Amino acid sequence: MLWGAYSLRNLWARRVTTAFTVVGMGLVVFVFLAVLMLAHGLERTLGKTGDPANAILLRKGALSEIDSSISRDHAKIIALQSGIKQTLEGRPVAVSEIGLQLTLRKAKERSLASLSLRGTSHDAFAVRPKVRLAQGRLWEPGTTEIVVGAQVAKQFPEAGLHRVLSFGNRAWTVVGLFDADGSGFDSEVWGDAEQFMATFHRTAFSSMTVRLTRPDALVQVKEQLERDPRFSLSVKREPDYYEGKAESLAKMIRVTGLFLTAVFSIGAIMGATMTMSAAVAQRTTEIGTLRTLGFTRLAILQTFLIESMALGA
Numbered sequence: 001m002l003w004g005a006y007s008l009r010n011l012w013a014r015r016v017t018t019a020f021t022v023v024g025m026g027l028v029v030f031v032f033l034a035v036l037m038l039a040h041g042l043e044r045t046l047g048k049t050g051d052p053a054n055a056i057l058l059r060k061g062a063l064s065e066i067d068s069s070i071s072r073d074h075a076k077i078i079a080l081q082s083g084i085k086q087t088l089e090g091r092p093v094a095v096s097e098i099g100l101q102l103t104l105r106k107a108k109e110r111s112l113a114s115l116s117l118r119g120t121s122h123d124a125f126a127v128r129p130k131v132r133l134a135q136g137r138l139w140e141p142g143t144t145e146i147v148v149g150a151q152v153a154k155q156f157p158e159a160g161l162h163r164v165l166s167f168g169n170r171a172w173t174v175v176g177l178f179d180a181d182g183s184g185f186d187s188e189v190w191g192d193a194e195q196f197m198a199t200f201h202r203t204a205f206s207s208m209t210v211r212l213t214r215p216d217a218l219v220q221v222k223e224q225l226e227r228d229p230r231f232s233l234s235v236k237r238e239p240d241y242y243e244g245k246a247e248s249l250a251k252m253i254r255v256t257g258l259f260l261t262a263v264f265s266i267g268a269i270m271g272a273t274m275t276m277s278a279a280v281a282q283r284t285t286e287i288g289t290l291r292t293l294g295f296t297r298l299a300i301l302q303t304f305l306i307e308s309m310a311l312g313a
Helices: 004-013 015-047 072-078 150-155 193-199 215-226 238-282 284-292 297-312
Strands: 054-059 094-105 112-120 132-136 145-149 164-167 170-179 188-192 207-211 233-237
Touching: 015 238, 054 215, 054 238, 072 094, 072 207, 094 164, 094 193, 112 193, 145 150, 150 170, 170 188, 188 193, 215 233, 233 238
Parallel strands: 112 188, 145 170
Antiparallel strands: 054 207, 054 233, 094 112, 094 207, 132 170, 145 188, 164 170
């Protein structure tokens, strides 16, 4: 029986083709794991986003805040509905917001990255008590001041405190950093809703988030708003909305990733097959010599199987 060392020496003798084959197989594994990690990370982050005591209101049929619109007049009426919590002064704990998605170029790396913008008001911190200001201060209403989440500050060096971000043909000064406890809000930029709407030529809000008087008040708010002929709204509990969003995005990522993995797998299998076929074809004389020396067909076959397994390992 031929020893494994013989097979390994043959792989080393053809180290260039062996290396290319191993790299190809490693690429398949890397792509597959990267897709799974990306999908899992997305589900984990968005799964932590939202508060069960909040309800988010979107235009009926809208899949996300970007697709939705709620007029200013309707926003004022909606905030006064029963089931929505009020402050001691009688103000509704609700916030009307505009959601935007931009692609910005990082200043130092010169690479493109996605950036989520949320035009809102200071009421957003009352509606979402888990989001807290970590450094600096809140923006002054009516100005181009912004606050950024922890992940944005890490991803964009130019988004640090007192730095300036440029988007929408305007310069925006970072006056504060906020911490959203690892939720999706950590990857957002918050600023004055009116300024964002003027900059991006919007006349309506994207969504509303309201604080419920109690968690089971969602049924009451949902029924009265979805049945009201003046509105065409979809009402969801805030965590449910973000979990659904995470599920759809993760599914899309997995499908795309599995397709790429399948394509790379076919290429890797073909590469390994051609490598082993070339190894057999180039060693016809050597195989004949081994047969002359008394090695059986099974022993020679085992040698090539060991090489194949070593190549795949």
